[in-house]
Amino acid sequence: MSFVHLHVHSEYSLLDGACRLRDLVARVKELGQTSVAITDHGVMYGVVNFYKEALRAGIRPIIGCEVYVAARSRFDMDHELDSERHHLVLLCMNETGYRNLCRLVSAAFTEGYYIKPRVDMELLREYSDGLIALSACLSGEIPSLIEQGRYGEAKAKAIGFVDIFGGRFYLELQDHGLKGQPVVNDGLVRIHKETGIPLVVTNDVHYIDRSGAEYQDVLMCIQTGKTINDEDRMRFESQELYIKSEQEMRALFPELQEACDNTGKIAAMCSLDFAFGEHHLPEFPLPDGETGAESYLEKLCLKGFMKLYGPDRPEVREQLYYELDMIAKMGFTGYFLIVADFIAYAKNREIPVGPGRGSAAGSVVSYCLDITTVDPIKYNLYFERFLNPERISMPDIDIDFCERRRGEVLEYVKQKYGADRVA
Numbered sequence: 001m002s003f004v005h006l007h008v009h010s011e012y013s014l015l016d017g018a019c020r021l022r023d024l025v026a027r028v029k030e031l032g033q034t035s036v037a038i039t040d041h042g043v044m045y046g047v048v049n050f051y052k053e054a055l056r057a058g059i060r061p062i063i064g065c066e067v068y069v070a071a072r073s074r075f076d077m078d079h080e081l082d083s084e085r086h087h088l089v090l091l092c093m094n095e096t097g098y099r100n101l102c103r104l105v106s107a108a109f110t111e112g113y114y115i116k117p118r119v120d121m122e123l124l125r126e127y128s129d130g131l132i133a134l135s136a137c138l139s140g141e142i143p144s145l146i147e148q149g150r151y152g153e154a155k156a157k158a159i160g161f162v163d164i165f166g167g168r169f170y171l172e173l174q175d176h177g178l179k180g181q182p183v184v185n186d187g188l189v190r191i192h193k194e195t196g197i198p199l200v201v202t203n204d205v206h207y208i209d210r211s212g213a214e215y216q217d218v219l220m221c222i223q224t225g226k227t228i229n230d231e232d233r234m235r236f237e238s239q240e241l242y243i244k245s246e247q248e249m250r251a252l253f254p255e256l257q258e259a260c261d262n263t264g265k266i267a268a269m270c271s272l273d274f275a276f277g278e279h280h281l282p283e284f285p286l287p288d289g290e291t292g293a294e295s296y297l298e299k300l301c302l303k304g305f306m307k308l309y310g311p312d313r314p315e316v317r318e319q320l321y322y323e324l325d326m327i328a329k330m331g332f333t334g335y336f337l338i339v340a341d342f343i344a345y346a347k348n349r350e351i352p353v354g355p356g357r358g359s360a361a362g363s364v365v366s367y368c369l370d371i372t373t374v375d376p377i378k379y380n381l382y383f384e385r386f387l388n389p390e391r392i393s394m395p396d397i398d399i400d401f402c403e404r405r406r407g408e409v410l411e412y413v414k415q416k417y418g419a420d421r422v423a
Helices: 021-030 047-056 095-110 121-126 141-147 151-168 181-195 212-224 246-252 257-269 293-308 314-329 333-348 358-362 364-368 406-417
Strands: 035-041 060-070 085-092 131-134 169-173 199-201
Touching (some): 021 047, 095 121, 121 151, 169 257, 181 199, 199 257, 314 364
Parallel strands (some): 131 169, 169 199
Antiparallel strands (some): 060 085, 085 131
């Protein structure tokens, strides 16, 4: 069972991680490893770039995050009691896990932010499905308790995580030559023997190779407002936080090869694929009696057509049906109904709406739906600048609403489709 790095901080752990994504996956591939995780501190905004870089290099990406866990509730923000928080590594097994990790990280910022974005045990219980948890580095709660000589509390905490994650919780062994790690590792192995909670070996990766320790040290100085010559500053007292080979990792715990094997088992449990180029629009609610979005859009367009062009413009009618066919084939029928609906809402309430600008003004459909008020036929505007089957992308309909009343339109859309579907 080959070794997989499951605890990695990329350049997206700002002023902390020094692993550029392209260099990270290249080094993993060079070492003959087939998979690697990303676990940035408290954030996930590097995961898509990481995913693409990994696939491009033929490496299987594992999406994760090292979250901060609040000492008490995420809502508690007393400096004396809540300035401390602990690390916990979370890895996505599947799409359910990814959605839950997104929810956790978002709530950490919107509800739990105090010094750092924080989750709490309540959130972890609610959104644990599809996630694997690792006990993290010396800053994890279980290692911290062991280091403080509070073994019983550490064991109880580990059992508590098992209650949340079941067999998907692992005790994380690390050895970077740091003070305190031997005691912590002994305690973790003891908990494993007494409870059966599995062990896993990781390296707390912050840079690509040993030489990267210097760069990471400079980043830490920038983060803390210090210089490298300052004696009294935060620093990593180790140069071991790099992408190590499987041989190097197995040599750290020669008597615990199963803990190294578990990295491969965990990697095999993680199967998440992102789909790009898909559009996820809310469904437009059709009026009673209407049987389909395409036929309803055609009906609305023909009504506008008769008003704007009359019955004797066959060449324009041909253009209208050409556009309707193109819109249907590209899957954007619902989008036009949505836009036409909220523009009609604004105009019916005398909220000023602009005449239309940009490429959308080249569409007869837009004109007939009263989305735009510029006749594209009269001004020889090109529909293909707006929608083109050779370049499938979302239609870009630029709309100007009255500055003072645009909030009413936004509120209407939120009420109709749900605030969670509107940005």
